[in-house]
Amino acid sequence: MTPAGAYLDHAATSPMPDAVLRAYTDALRTVGNPASTHSDGQRASEVLETAREEIASRLGCDPAELIMTAGGTESINLALKGIYWARRRAGAGPIVLIAAGEHHATVEAAEWLRDTQGADVVWVPIDAEGVLRPEALGQAIADAGADNVALVSFLWANNEVGSVLPVEALCRIAADAGIPVHVDAVAALGQLPLDFARSGAAAMSLSAHKIGGPVGVGALVLGRRTSADPLLHGGSQQRARSGTQNVAGAVGFAAAMRLAIDADGVPHEARITELQRLRDRLVAGVRAADPSAIARGAQGAPDRLPGNAHFTFPGCQGDSLVFLLDAAGVSASVGSACQAGVAEISHVLLAMGVPEPEAAGALRFTLGPDTRDDEIDALLAALPRAISGARSAGLN
Ligand SMILES: Cc1ncc(COP(=O)(O)O)c(C=O)c1O
Structure with a gap:
């Protein structure tokens, strides 16, 4: 990073x-x-x-x-x-x-x-x-x-x-x-x-x-x-x-x-609350950057991991987004395995009934105990360009 x-x-x-x-x-x-x-x-x-x-x-x-x-x-x-x-x-x-x-x-x-x-x-x-x-x-x-x-x-x-x-x-x-x-x-x-x-x-x-x-x-x-x-x-x-x-x-x-x-004296609940706060900030920021992005998985505690945010971005390839964000210093993931260097469409999203073209635009963000607000800022600053870059690549 x-x-x-x-x-x-x-x-x-x-x-x-x-x-x-x-x-x-x-x-x-x-x-x-x-x-x-x-x-x-x-x-x-x-x-x-x-x-x-x-x-x-x-x-x-x-x-x-x-x-x-x-x-x-x-x-x-x-x-x-x-x-x-x-x-x-x-x-x-x-x-x-x-x-x-x-x-x-x-x-x-x-x-x-x-x-x-x-x-x-x-x-x-x-x-x-x-x-x-x-x-x-x-x-x-x-x-x-x-x-x-x-x-x-x-x-x-x-x-x-x-x-x-x-x-x-x-x-x-x-x-x-x-x-x-x-x-x-x-x-x-x-x-x-x-x-x-x-x-x-x-x-x-x-x-x-x-x-x-x-x-x-x-x-x-x-x-x-x-x-x-x-x-x-x-x-x-x-x-x-x-x-x-x-x-x-x-x-x-x-x-x-x-x-x-x-958490060395910090109660677990307080740590999880902070993780959720950062994740919710990230989710709100992604929605503002691209209102067409679709949040996937269960939404809200207790049905969702506090450190996970997952979206599909219509018209984008997830691996293009990962590449463009990486160029801006942000590490995220499509969430599915790359086997022999070939990005696969997520079998999880397909099993959830997400149509293949939508599933191709998957991007997962996962936060940890040391995640900071300035990392969310960095992502949200880089995201609009990454989305427009991925979308124009997808149209070619
Ligand atoms: C849900 C789940 N199960 C199993 C594994 C495999 O664990 P490990 O990397 O320790 O082999 C992973 C890691 O990606 C995982 O996310």
Whole structure:
């Protein structure tokens, strides 16, 4: 980010605050493998387990339920594949119910299960706000027959359009049918209170770098009554996951959670209120700059992530807007994956029923704890030119 610019892509990755950097780099000096029995190993194990307890206490789970992983993608793969295999061995049917509009980690893992493991993947429709409604899940379970379903997976909050799902109600429906639920809570972490025990989920995926922790560090909360076959075989250091444990990664994740949730003395609600104020300023400014811009996803708390604003701009290509804003020092995102350098139209917007030409004009802004008013100013100053530039490029 240039001094006069703005970083408005915290959902892609959020910069590491100084306090987290200090905790993380100090922990990198830890001597010893936490699985070793000598004193150095035991000290490393103590550091690791303290971090695990701290993370678990902020997620409403038991430390024994918290499996540290190498990020959200690994957590999701372990949940989907591991639970699928364990459930199939226990006699469950091959149907996997996945909400439409999930993150690519879920989509690709589910398609792999379908293409290579005999899974029958059913995409459960989401509504125009990007939300999986309890009625839609109930209908999908009834259509499939509960005994035929191995698992259900959906987002806690949609990482593109920011809508929050009714997680407890959805989990209750699946639990009543005896089906385990995996929830991808990567986008919700730090912005919404997450209580695993209360949610009723069987498994929940998280990632550290979305809240200013280290990249390549994540967690899968796996309920004590849920079985998952491992993806990685080896020393069985953790339940369902082998590999030497990343002590510094766990410390960095714990420090990021401490800051994101307790915010060093600033109450979480006050931080969220400030995030919402900045986001609402941004939304009002975008609407003033282009009254034809359409806000996507659920609008207003508590149905929307406080740090997310998402629009489609008629007649524009989202990637042109990202390019033109970048030239003005503003980082934003189309919100969808670029695979092999080719920008794709968002599968989330398409699943919400947005027509393809409209979905092509998507632009997502995501704010974080260090977002300032002058970043919103920088965006709003750069936006009118970016929109007219993108629109005239779109007309050629
Ligand atoms: C909702 C969601 N799930 C999963 C992931 C993957 O997490 P990671 O980058 O830690 O692999 C992301 C990151 O983009 C995400 O936004």
